[in-house]
Amino acid sequence: MTALHTRPRPVAAPSRWESARIGARRQIRAASPLLGPIGAAAKYASLFVAVAVALIPLVTVLMAAFKTPEEFATTSPLDAPSNWLNFDNFVTAFVKGGMLTGFVNTSIILVVAVTGTVVIGSMTAYALDRFDFRGRKLVLLGFLLATLVPAVTTQVATFQVINALGLFNTRGAAIVLFMGTDIVSIYIFLQFMRSIPRSLDEAAMLDGANRFSIYARIVFPLLKPAIATVVIIKGLAIYNEFYIPFLYMPSRDLGVISTSLFRFKGPFGAQWEVIAAGAMIVIIPTLIAFLVLQRHIYNGMTSGATK
Template structure:
């Protein structure tokens, strides 16, 4: 027996040597299975992704096909059967005209534009003050924002309703606008995260040129926050567009119905006409898809990279 074999045998007799030998054998076994495990892992990954896509799209496809069916066709065919005529838009016309969705779109657009604009302005100013200014109680303010996110909104609805009613905003669009602008702490944290990536040397250079704080915010900070603004616009816009509770509670008048409450009211006149309800659902879904596809490329765009060069 050679000296190397003798040394190896002696090492495997020790507890530590046995462990190392077992580890080496396990590694050799894994390397031997790599040609098999690689394709299996790739196949499992794509199968799981395909299953997730099917789960996400199947309800939408079912609603889309139902929206183009006639009442008789909807009652006699399976939900997964395609419609006989993809150009049948009668359900969409009925949902849009008789369902009052035009007024819902108008109210939703007004509230969304005002609320998102206010959220962006207030959020960026708040983030600018918290990140760039040093003052007493700064950490306390940040802690207060964090605490506000931990309090369930439903627990404060009685007090919130009393405040809105006292301000005379109940049953007006301004009730939803004020509530949407004043309850988005997440937007402030998004702006803070992006603000910290902007070099303070830009502020100092602008101050040397005679710019004041507001000029720095308006001409330097705000344009560089476009990726964060796009993120907040998408998140906040979709949240407002899909919000049901606040418009339903604070704007009960039918003339003030938004798109979500207009669709909810379909349960009355179109309670048994699922093809019309499906068409109304598709009318609600299409704008969100278009908005997301248009704005998603602005997220995480790295517009601050190279700003200090």
């Protein structure tokens, strides 16, 4: 037998781009011992700056809320108050500023609007996910396009509709406008809806259940994580909303938290310590709610996307 001799194939020379890539990798590896500490320092420095930008205004408002008018006028904004138990500004803001009425109106609007958002949003997601009909993608596209249109450009038409319905200067105006389910809520429900197998619907239909019974008894209870997420996000948005209550509920008796705080510019225009106390009254419930419920927000947003 004769041995077969094969010539080794010539190795192709690396291209210009590959040579540049290899050179860049070598430079990064050579500089990695130096880039590690610099990168860590830059990361923590950026975090420190972000925390300072977020907390310094809140700390300034908090300290101003406990100062007397003389102390506020003669000290620096970052100077601590002499008496942390001075609650006179909070009493003035809460009683004379009508904050109690604002909390009551905000609570009524928030409960009714969030409940309607959950029901409408979950039913819309159920119809889009479970029913096959013409134009299903067009409906989703319509919701998406509606969110891309600036709300300010449609305020004239929206105001005319609210006025024609006889809802102007009533709580119903804000409730109807807030109850209009946004595309974010629909997509949150859709993410969770797709994780629920359709076999549950088919088994229930074999037992004689109709579509509404399937939605109410099977699908809706399984949407608890999505419902919690929508309630938190929508609730915080309604609580902090200013434009809609200010425009559609001008009566002082219908003032909500945000508009009650805004009205301090009149009788308390020069008393910034009272305005700071009113701002803290508005901020504290939102801050407590977010700190307590942030785990549900993050878990709800991520679990629906991975199921």
